[in-house]
Amino acid sequence: MKSNEMDKAIKDILANGALKVNGSLWVEGNGKRFFGPGPVELLELIQETGSINQAAKKMKMSYKKAWELINNLNNMSGSPLVITSTGGDNGGGSAISEEARQLIAYHRELRVRFSKFLEEETQRLK
Amino acid sequence: MKSNEMDKAIKDILANGALKVNGSLWVEGNGKRFFGPGPVELLELIQETGSINQAAKKMKMSYKKAWELINNLNNMSGSPLVITSTGGDNGGGSAISEEARQLIAYHRELRVRFSKFLEEETQRLK
DNA sequence: ATTCGTTATATCTTATTGAATATAACGATC
DNA sequence: GATCGTTATATTCAATAAGATATAACGAAT
Numbered sequence: 224m225k226s227n228e229m230d231k232a233i234k235d236i237l238a239n240g241a242l243k244v245n246g247s248l249w250v251e252g253n254g255k256r257f258f259g260p261g262p263v264e265l266l267e268l269i270q271e272t273g274s275i276n277q278a279a280k281k282m283k284m285s286y287k288k289a290w291e292l293i294n295n296l297n298n299m300s301g302s303p304l305v306i307t308s309t310g311g312d313n314g315g316g317s318a319i320s321e322e323a324r325q326l327i328a329y330h331r332e333l334r335v336r337f338s339k340f341l342e343e344e345t346q347r348l349k
Numbered sequence: 350m351k352s353n354e355m356d357k358a359i360k361d362i363l364a365n366g367a368l369k370v371n372g373s374l375w376v377e378g379n380g381k382r383f384f385g386p387g388p389v390e391l392l393e394l395i396q397e398t399g400s401i402n403q404a405a406k407k408m409k410m411s412y413k414k415a416w417e418l419i420n421n422l423n424n425m426s427g428s429p430l431v432i433t434s435t436g437g438d439n440g441g442g443s444a445i446s447e448e449a450r451q452l453i454a455y456h457r458e459l460r461v462r463f464s465k466f467l468e469e470e471t472q473r474l475k
Numbered sequence: 476a477t478t479c480g481t482t483a484t485a486t487c488t489t490a491t492t493g494a495a496t497a498t499a500a501c502g503a504t505c
Numbered sequence: 506g507a508t509c510g511t512t513a514t515a516t517t518c519a520a521t522a523a524g525a526t527a528t529a530a531c532g533a534a535t
Binding site: 403436437439440441 | 482484
Binding site for chain 1: 367368369370371372373374375376377378382459462463466470474
């Protein structure tokens with residue numbers, strides 16, 4: 224079967240023709256998922272707000288879940304990605320480390336290339 | 350910061366250096382996930398065994414879950430991907446449609462290209 | 476008619492996940 | 506030392522997902 228024949232057939236499989244190739248990427252360490260889209264957004268918001276609490280609220284994520292996520296990241300990572308401080312002028316706060324900034328930057332680039340890949344693959348379906 | 354500098358820094362983030370880029374791909378229809386790695390394997394096993402039941406067992410998946418998965422696929426798809434028959438010489442059985450075979454073939458090709466993509470991205474971390 | 480293994484379905488239980496709430500510790504500022 | 510908003514943690518409740526079990530219907534073969 225030729226390639227365009229097959230693509231046409233697949234296109235006909237769904238009633239509504241809005242077919243799309245999509246996916247998700249992450250960085251693994253020791254076989255365990257380490258860094259995906261969720262953490263990236265959370266770290267970015269911590270950088271922006273200076274607070275786990277506020278970052279979680281902006282993501283409509285519970286503080287507990289955000290904290291557990293960060294705790295995992297920090298435990299899996301050699302050096303902590305989020306530096307927290309309790310007490311102080313405005314009750315404390317959090318900042319992200321240089322490593323975290325690098326991870327964010329890397330993942331951003333990765334996503335750009337991945338988007339391109341997904342677009343190309345979606346094109347093959349049309 | 351130059352690219353190799355950053356990659357080196359990221360490599361140092363995890364204590365154990367076994368960093369890897371990984372991910373998952375699927376085909377979406379109408380914004381809803383339609384066809385991922387799980388269904389592919391199940392369909393392949395149905396093709397191989399001629400039975401939802403046996404396919405599910407080989408995947409260590411409950412029959413219920415397998416059936417629901419297939420039911421979803423058949424409902425979302427214009428033409429059914431799995432054709433079932435009840436009763437008969439050996440109690441019945443199931444076969445996959447031509448469309449299913451095409452989807453499997455397409456997804457297989459897709460995964461090959463995706464593996465290459467992942468390998469390239471993993472290489473950037475080393 | 477009986478047997479067979481399968482599909483199809485319902486029900487119940489269990490496990491996992493997530494949300495919600497409460498509270499202690501913290502330390503700079505006033 | 507009282508206040509403040511935050512981190513850190515435990516506990517409880519709700520919702521969702523997964524698993525286990527049971528059973529009817531089916532139809533070819535015997």
